[in-house]
Amino acid sequence: MAVLEIEGVSTFYGEFQALYDVSLKVEEHALTGIVGANGAGKSTILRTICGLAPARSGSILHNGVPLERLSTFEIARRGIALVPEGRRLFPAMTVLDNLLLGAFSKPERESREKRLGEVLKFFPILKKRKAQLAGTLSGGEQQMLAIGRALMGKPDIVMLDEPSLGLSPKMVSHIYRILDEIRELGITILLVEQNVEWCLKKADRAYILENGSVVLEGPGKELLSEEGVRKAYLGL
Amino acid sequence: MTGIIEAAVNGILMGGLYGLIAVSLSLIFGVAKIVNFAHGALLMVALFTVYWILELLKVDPYLSALLAGCFLFFFGYYFQRLFIEPILKREKDTAALTVILLTSGLMLIIENSALLLFGADYRTVRTAYTGKVWEVAGLYIMQPRLIGFVLSVVLIRLLEFYLRRTNFGRAIRATSQDREAARLMGIDDYRVYKVTFGIGTVILGFAAAFLTPFYFIHPAVGDLFVGKSFVIVVLGGLGSITGAFLGGLIVGLIESVGAQFINSAMVESLIFIVFIACLVIRPMGLLGKERE
Amino acid sequence: MRGKVACIVSVCCMVLLLGFGTAFAQQEIKIGVLIPLSGSMAVIGENLQMAHDFAAKEINDAGGVKSLKGAKIKLIYADTRGDPKVGMSEAERLIVREGVSAIMGAFQSSVSYTSTEVAEKYQVPYLVPNSLMDQITERGFKYTFRVERKGSYWAKDQIDFILDMGKKTGVQAKTIGVVYENTDMGQSIAKAIRKLAPEHGLKVVLDEGYPPKTADMTPVVLKMKRANPDVVILNSYISDAILLMRTIADQRVNTMALLGSSSGYSDPSFVKEVGKLAEYFFDLTEWTTDLKHSPLVAQKNAAFKKWTKDHRDFNGGAAFCYASTYILYDALEKAASTDPKRIRDALATVKITKGPAMIIPWTPIEFDAEGQARGARMLVIQYRDGQRKSVWPANIASTAPVWPMPKWEERK
Numbered sequence: 016m017a018v019l020e021i022e023g024v025s026t027f028y029g030e031f032q033a034l035y036d037v038s039l040k041v042e043e044h045a046l047t048g049i050v051g052a053n054g055a056g057k058s059t060i061l062r063t064i065c066g067l068a069p070a071r072s073g074s075i076l077h078n079g080v081p082l083e084r085l086s087t088f089e090i091a092r093r094g095i096a097l098v099p100e101g102r103r104l105f106p107a108m109t110v111l112d113n114l115l116l117g118a119f120s121k122p123e124r125e126s127r128e129k130r131l132g133e134v135l136k137f138f139p140i141l142k143k144r145k146a147q148l149a150g151t152l153s154g155g156e157q158q159m160l161a162i163g164r165a166l167m168g169k170p171d172i173v174m175l176d177e178p179s180l181g182l183s184p185k186m187v188s189h190i191y192r193i194l195d196e197i198r199e200l201g202i203t204i205l206l207v208e209q210n211v212e213w214c215l216k217k218a219d220r221a222y223i224l225e226n227g228s229v230v231l232e233g234p235g236k237e238l239l240s241e242e243g244v245r246k247a248y249l250g251l
Numbered sequence: 252m253t254g255i256i257e258a259a260v261n262g263i264l265m266g267g268l269y270g271l272i273a274v275s276l277s278l279i280f281g282v283a284k285i286v287n288f289a290h291g292a293l294l295m296v297a298l299f300t301v302y303w304i305l306e307l308l309k310v311d312p313y314l315s316a317l318l319a320g321c322f323l324f325f326f327g328y329y330f331q332r333l334f335i336e337p338i339l340k341r342e343k344d345t346a347a348l349t350v351i352l353l354t355s356g357l358m359l360i361i362e363n364s365a366l367l368l369f370g371a372d373y374r375t376v377r378t379a380y381t382g383k384v385w386e387v388a389g390l391y392i393m394q395p396r397l398i399g400f401v402l403s404v405v406l407i408r409l410l411e412f413y414l415r416r417t418n419f420g421r422a423i424r425a426t427s428q429d430r431e432a433a434r435l436m437g438i439d440d441y442r443v444y445k446v447t448f449g450i451g452t453v454i455l456g457f458a459a460a461f462l463t464p465f466y467f468i469h470p471a472v473g474d475l476f477v478g479k480s481f482v483i484v485v486l487g488g489l490g491s492i493t494g495a496f497l498g499g500l501i502v503g504l505i506e507s508v509g510a511q512f513i514n515s516a517m518v519e520s521l522i523f524i525v526f527i528a529c530l531v532i533r534p535m536g537l538l539g540k541e542r543e
Numbered sequence: 544m545r546g547k548v549a550c551i552v553s554v555c556c557m558v559l560l561l562g563f564g565t566a567f568a569q570q571e572i573k574i575g576v577l578i579p580l581s582g583s584m585a586v587i588g589e590n591l592q593m594a595h596d597f598a599a600k601e602i603n604d605a606g607g608v609k610s611l612k613g614a615k616i617k618l619i620y621a622d623t624r625g626d627p628k629v630g631m632s633e634a635e636r637l638i639v640r641e642g643v644s645a646i647m648g649a650f651q652s653s654v655s656y657t658s659t660e661v662a663e664k665y666q667v668p669y670l671v672p673n674s675l676m677d678q679i680t681e682r683g684f685k686y687t688f689r690v691e692r693k694g695s696y697w698a699k700d701q702i703d704f705i706l707d708m709g710k711k712t713g714v715q716a717k718t719i720g721v722v723y724e725n726t727d728m729g730q731s732i733a734k735a736i737r738k739l740a741p742e743h744g745l746k747v748v749l750d751e752g753y754p755p756k757t758a759d760m761t762p763v764v765l766k767m768k769r770a771n772p773d774v775v776i777l778n779s780y781i782s783d784a785i786l787l788m789r790t791i792a793d794q795r796v797n798t799m800a801l802l803g804s805s806s807g808y809s810d811p812s813f814v815k816e817v818g819k820l821a822e823y824f825f826d827l828t829e830w831t832t833d834l835k836h837s838p839l840v841a842q843k844n845a846a847f848k849k850w851t852k853d854h855r856d857f858n859g860g861a862a863f864c865y866a867s868t869y870i871l872y873d874a875l876e877k878a879a880s881t882d883p884k885r886i887r888d889a890l891a892t893v894k895i896t897k898g899p900a901m902i903i904p905w906t907p908i909e910f911d912a913e914g915q916a917r918g919a920r921m922l923v924i925q926y927r928d929g930q931r932k933s934v935w936p937a938n939i940a941s942t943a944p945v946w947p948m949p950k951w952e953e954r955k
């Protein structure tokens with residue numbers, strides 16, 4: 016069964032329609048990719064799932080449970096973690112506090128210490144920076160903290176919005192390695208990524224978004240070999 | 252010279268109470284971004300709560316703070332729940348202005364209700380501490396003020412501990428820094444607002460208990476403190492707890508020591524001059540965070 | 544048959560009588576009253592309101608204004624909130640919308656000062672019972688009348704009292720301090736003392752106006768302690784009076800005398816809230832309940848006490864509001880009209896020597912060309928066992944003063 020099932024979703028910002036009848040599925044343990052030009056509505060899909068930009072119509076099911084009527088914090092407590100565009104850390108709090116907040120909801124709190132150990136092992140750099148304010152970390156460290164914070168909640172699914180944005184090439188490949196590792200842990204991933212080639216190569220299934228509508232979908236590797244996609248997104 | 256020292260001591264002691272009252276305002280503003288013009292009215296409610304506890308139960312005034320706190324927490328909690336929350340939920344963009352209008356209106360309603368309920372009489376409570384003075388090296392230090400000051404410092408330390416070290420305290424700080432991100436952590440931001448409002452009102456309950464032994468109680472008593480509180484909050488840095496307390500001490504000191512050199516009527520202007528000078532040098536307030 | 548006729552006639556008569564009766568009863572003279580009824584002044588305003596109401600009730604119960612066929616006086620209250628601007632707009636509302644024939648008010652000098660301007664513009668007489676800022680009657684207004692003494696005369700009376708006490712007891716004051724709320728009323732007394740005191744050999748060593756809504760009086764009291772004046776003249780509303788008194792006691796500031804200027808110090812809340820600390824405090828006032836000049840004082844005070852729900856005494860402000868209502872009543876009787884201009888002319892020529900207005904201790908009550916009550920007399924009381932006892936001038940006083948006040952350390 017799909018972990019997330021989105022059916023005919025339309026989302027508006029005031030009068031402006033950002034998503035037109037979008038449908039997509041996220042399978043368990045899979046990496047699902049969303050690609051598209053700037054302003055296509057990729058972030059909006061993730062925000063809609065989280066309830067930050069509620070859908071006006073359509074349905075969103077998480078393990079068969081509808082999410083549309085829930086508020087963001089309830090959706091988050093169901094184990095849907097978002098690593099938002101721009102990371103959105105709590106800049107005036109320490110790295111440790113940021114991580115602990117990732118496991119805010121009650122059930123997670125029990126195993127918090129254990130998970131903290133795991134996450135810090137996963138990101139050794141964060142262990143070193145534990146007492147530092149999040150706002151003073153470097154861009155790469157901040158991204159790792161954002162991912163680490165999402166993992167603290169023992170999520171069912173992690174959604175990442177352009178995790179490589181604004182990072183040095185070295186840091187980008189480091190982040191990619193981390194994504195691979197997360198995937199190997201069996202965590203379901205929904206990824207929005209600028210780097211279309213990498214994203215499609217890795218994605219079990221991918222969606223191509225244009226002006227708020229899904230124009231193409233299929234296994235990542237298949238899409239990568241399509242003529243139209245190569246022309247439009249890879250400049251080949 | 253002893254006169255000046257005496258004035259400085261008094262300024263610090265009174266400033267601590269100004270600070271405590273401002274801390275409550277600053278906390279609510281910092282977390283929920285609510286400009287609460289009903290702050291003075293809530294202080295008045297707190298004073299009446301303490302007053303009735305003392306009148307009816309005849310307990311120690313400092314003990315009454317705990318009892319008053321229990322009631323005031325829910326008063327603040329439901330104040331936010333019933334009046335402010337619906338506006339925040341309904342109006343996403345214009346809420347800030349509406350809340351200002353609403354809290355100003357609520358201030359009038361609360362004050363006038365108190366006037367109807369309790370009349371316009373001035374009330375005082377004679378406690379075991381009222382009028383008691385410690386004589387230290389020729390200085391008279393009023394007991395209830397010193398006790399109130401010390402307890403204020405303790406209370407603010409406790410509040411800081413709560414915000415730094417507890418789970419919900421962390422959630423409160425997270426919400427104040429990035430509300431959306433806090434929701435993504437599973438934090439119920441509206442609940443954080445309500446609890447914060449409750450805590451703010453509890454702080455007012457303590458301030459009320461510290462004031463009562465040497466002050467009076469009247470439906471309009473909040474007016475005496477509310478203007479100063481806003482000045483202190485901005486001076487200390489919006490949303491900063493320590494800043495607000497420090498701002499209170501500074502205002503108390505200027506008020507008390509300043510009056511020894513210039514006419515008291517001019518001291519208000521002096522406070523404003525210092526206030527504006529501070530803002531020119533540090534626009535974000537003494538301990539405020541720089542905002543982009 | 545005859546029985547029937549008689550019956551019809553008598554019914555007709557009754558109908559006529561009743562008809563006329565109700566026609567008379569319905570006729571009302573609308574009088575506006577401007578006072579603070581909300582905010583921190585509300586307690587003062589309510590007290591004054593009761594005095595006005597009590598006088599109007601007495602007048603109406605006694606048959607209303609006889610020259611106007613028993614028309615009843617109807618008081619219409621407007622809340623100034625103690626704000627001069629609100630006072631102006633409320634005065635305008637009373638005149639234009641309510642159509643009042645005359646106005647009384649507005650307690651605070653600053654509010655009286657602005658609202659009398661409105662009444663002057665509309666040519667409606669305005670009787671000021673309590674405000675003492677000199678300028679209120681010094682603008683050549685034709686429609687403003689003041690019953691209270693001017694602020695500058697108050698200061699003269701206070702200085703006279705201090706000198707007199709020195710002469711009588713041999714404990715003479717050399718230095719003096721003035722502490723006042725920095726409003727028109729406070730400044731008006733302070734200004735006069737600044738001028739008068741040196742002329743009588745008293746050195747002003749402290750001259751401190753504190754802003755309204757002062758939360759902490761300690762700075763002012765510490766300053767007082769350092770300046771160490773023999774006598775301090777105080778002028779406050781209630782909350783500041785309570786705070787000042789408590790702080791003076793806390794800081795053990797000893798003087799020969801603390802002399803208030805009525806207002807807050809004469810309000811019942813003051814002695815109720817500061818309790819024993821008020822003992823030996825002197826207060827300059829226009830009036831007390833123990834005055835000896837007329838039996839009316841005791842009678843009317845007792846009646847007021849019985850009538851009010853909380854059985855309170857008149858204070859000076861209330862007594863003047865009560866008397867002012869009677870002064871206006873006297874003018875209405877003389878004018879035999881509800882026309883504001885006529886009432887104004889009648890007020891200008893009143894010369895009252897009897898009736899309840901005489902609870903004010905001077906005769907006759909009349910106004911000079913400025914509209915200022917002529918020949919006012921002030922007196923001084925001292926709090927003794929929680930009572931306001933008149934102690935000066937000796938000829939109308941009930942009690943001998945204690946001068947100097949005992950030191951704080953020596954009190955129980």
Ligand SMILES: Nc1ncnc2c1ncn2[C@@H]1O[C@H](COP(=O)(O)OP(=O)(O)OP(=O)(O)O)[C@@H](O)[C@H]1O
Nearest residue numbers: 028031033051052053054055056057058059060100
């Ligand atoms: N809060 C908002 N109010 C109004 N319009 C918005 C808002 N957020 C996004 N939009 C609009 O919705 C459209 C989709 O935005 P979205 O952020 O989802 O794009 P994106 O695909 O994530 O782009 P990018 O690659 O630049 O991040 C854009 O045209 C954008 O201008």
Ligand SMILES: [Mg+2]
Nearest residue numbers: 057058059100
């Ligand atoms: Mg985006």
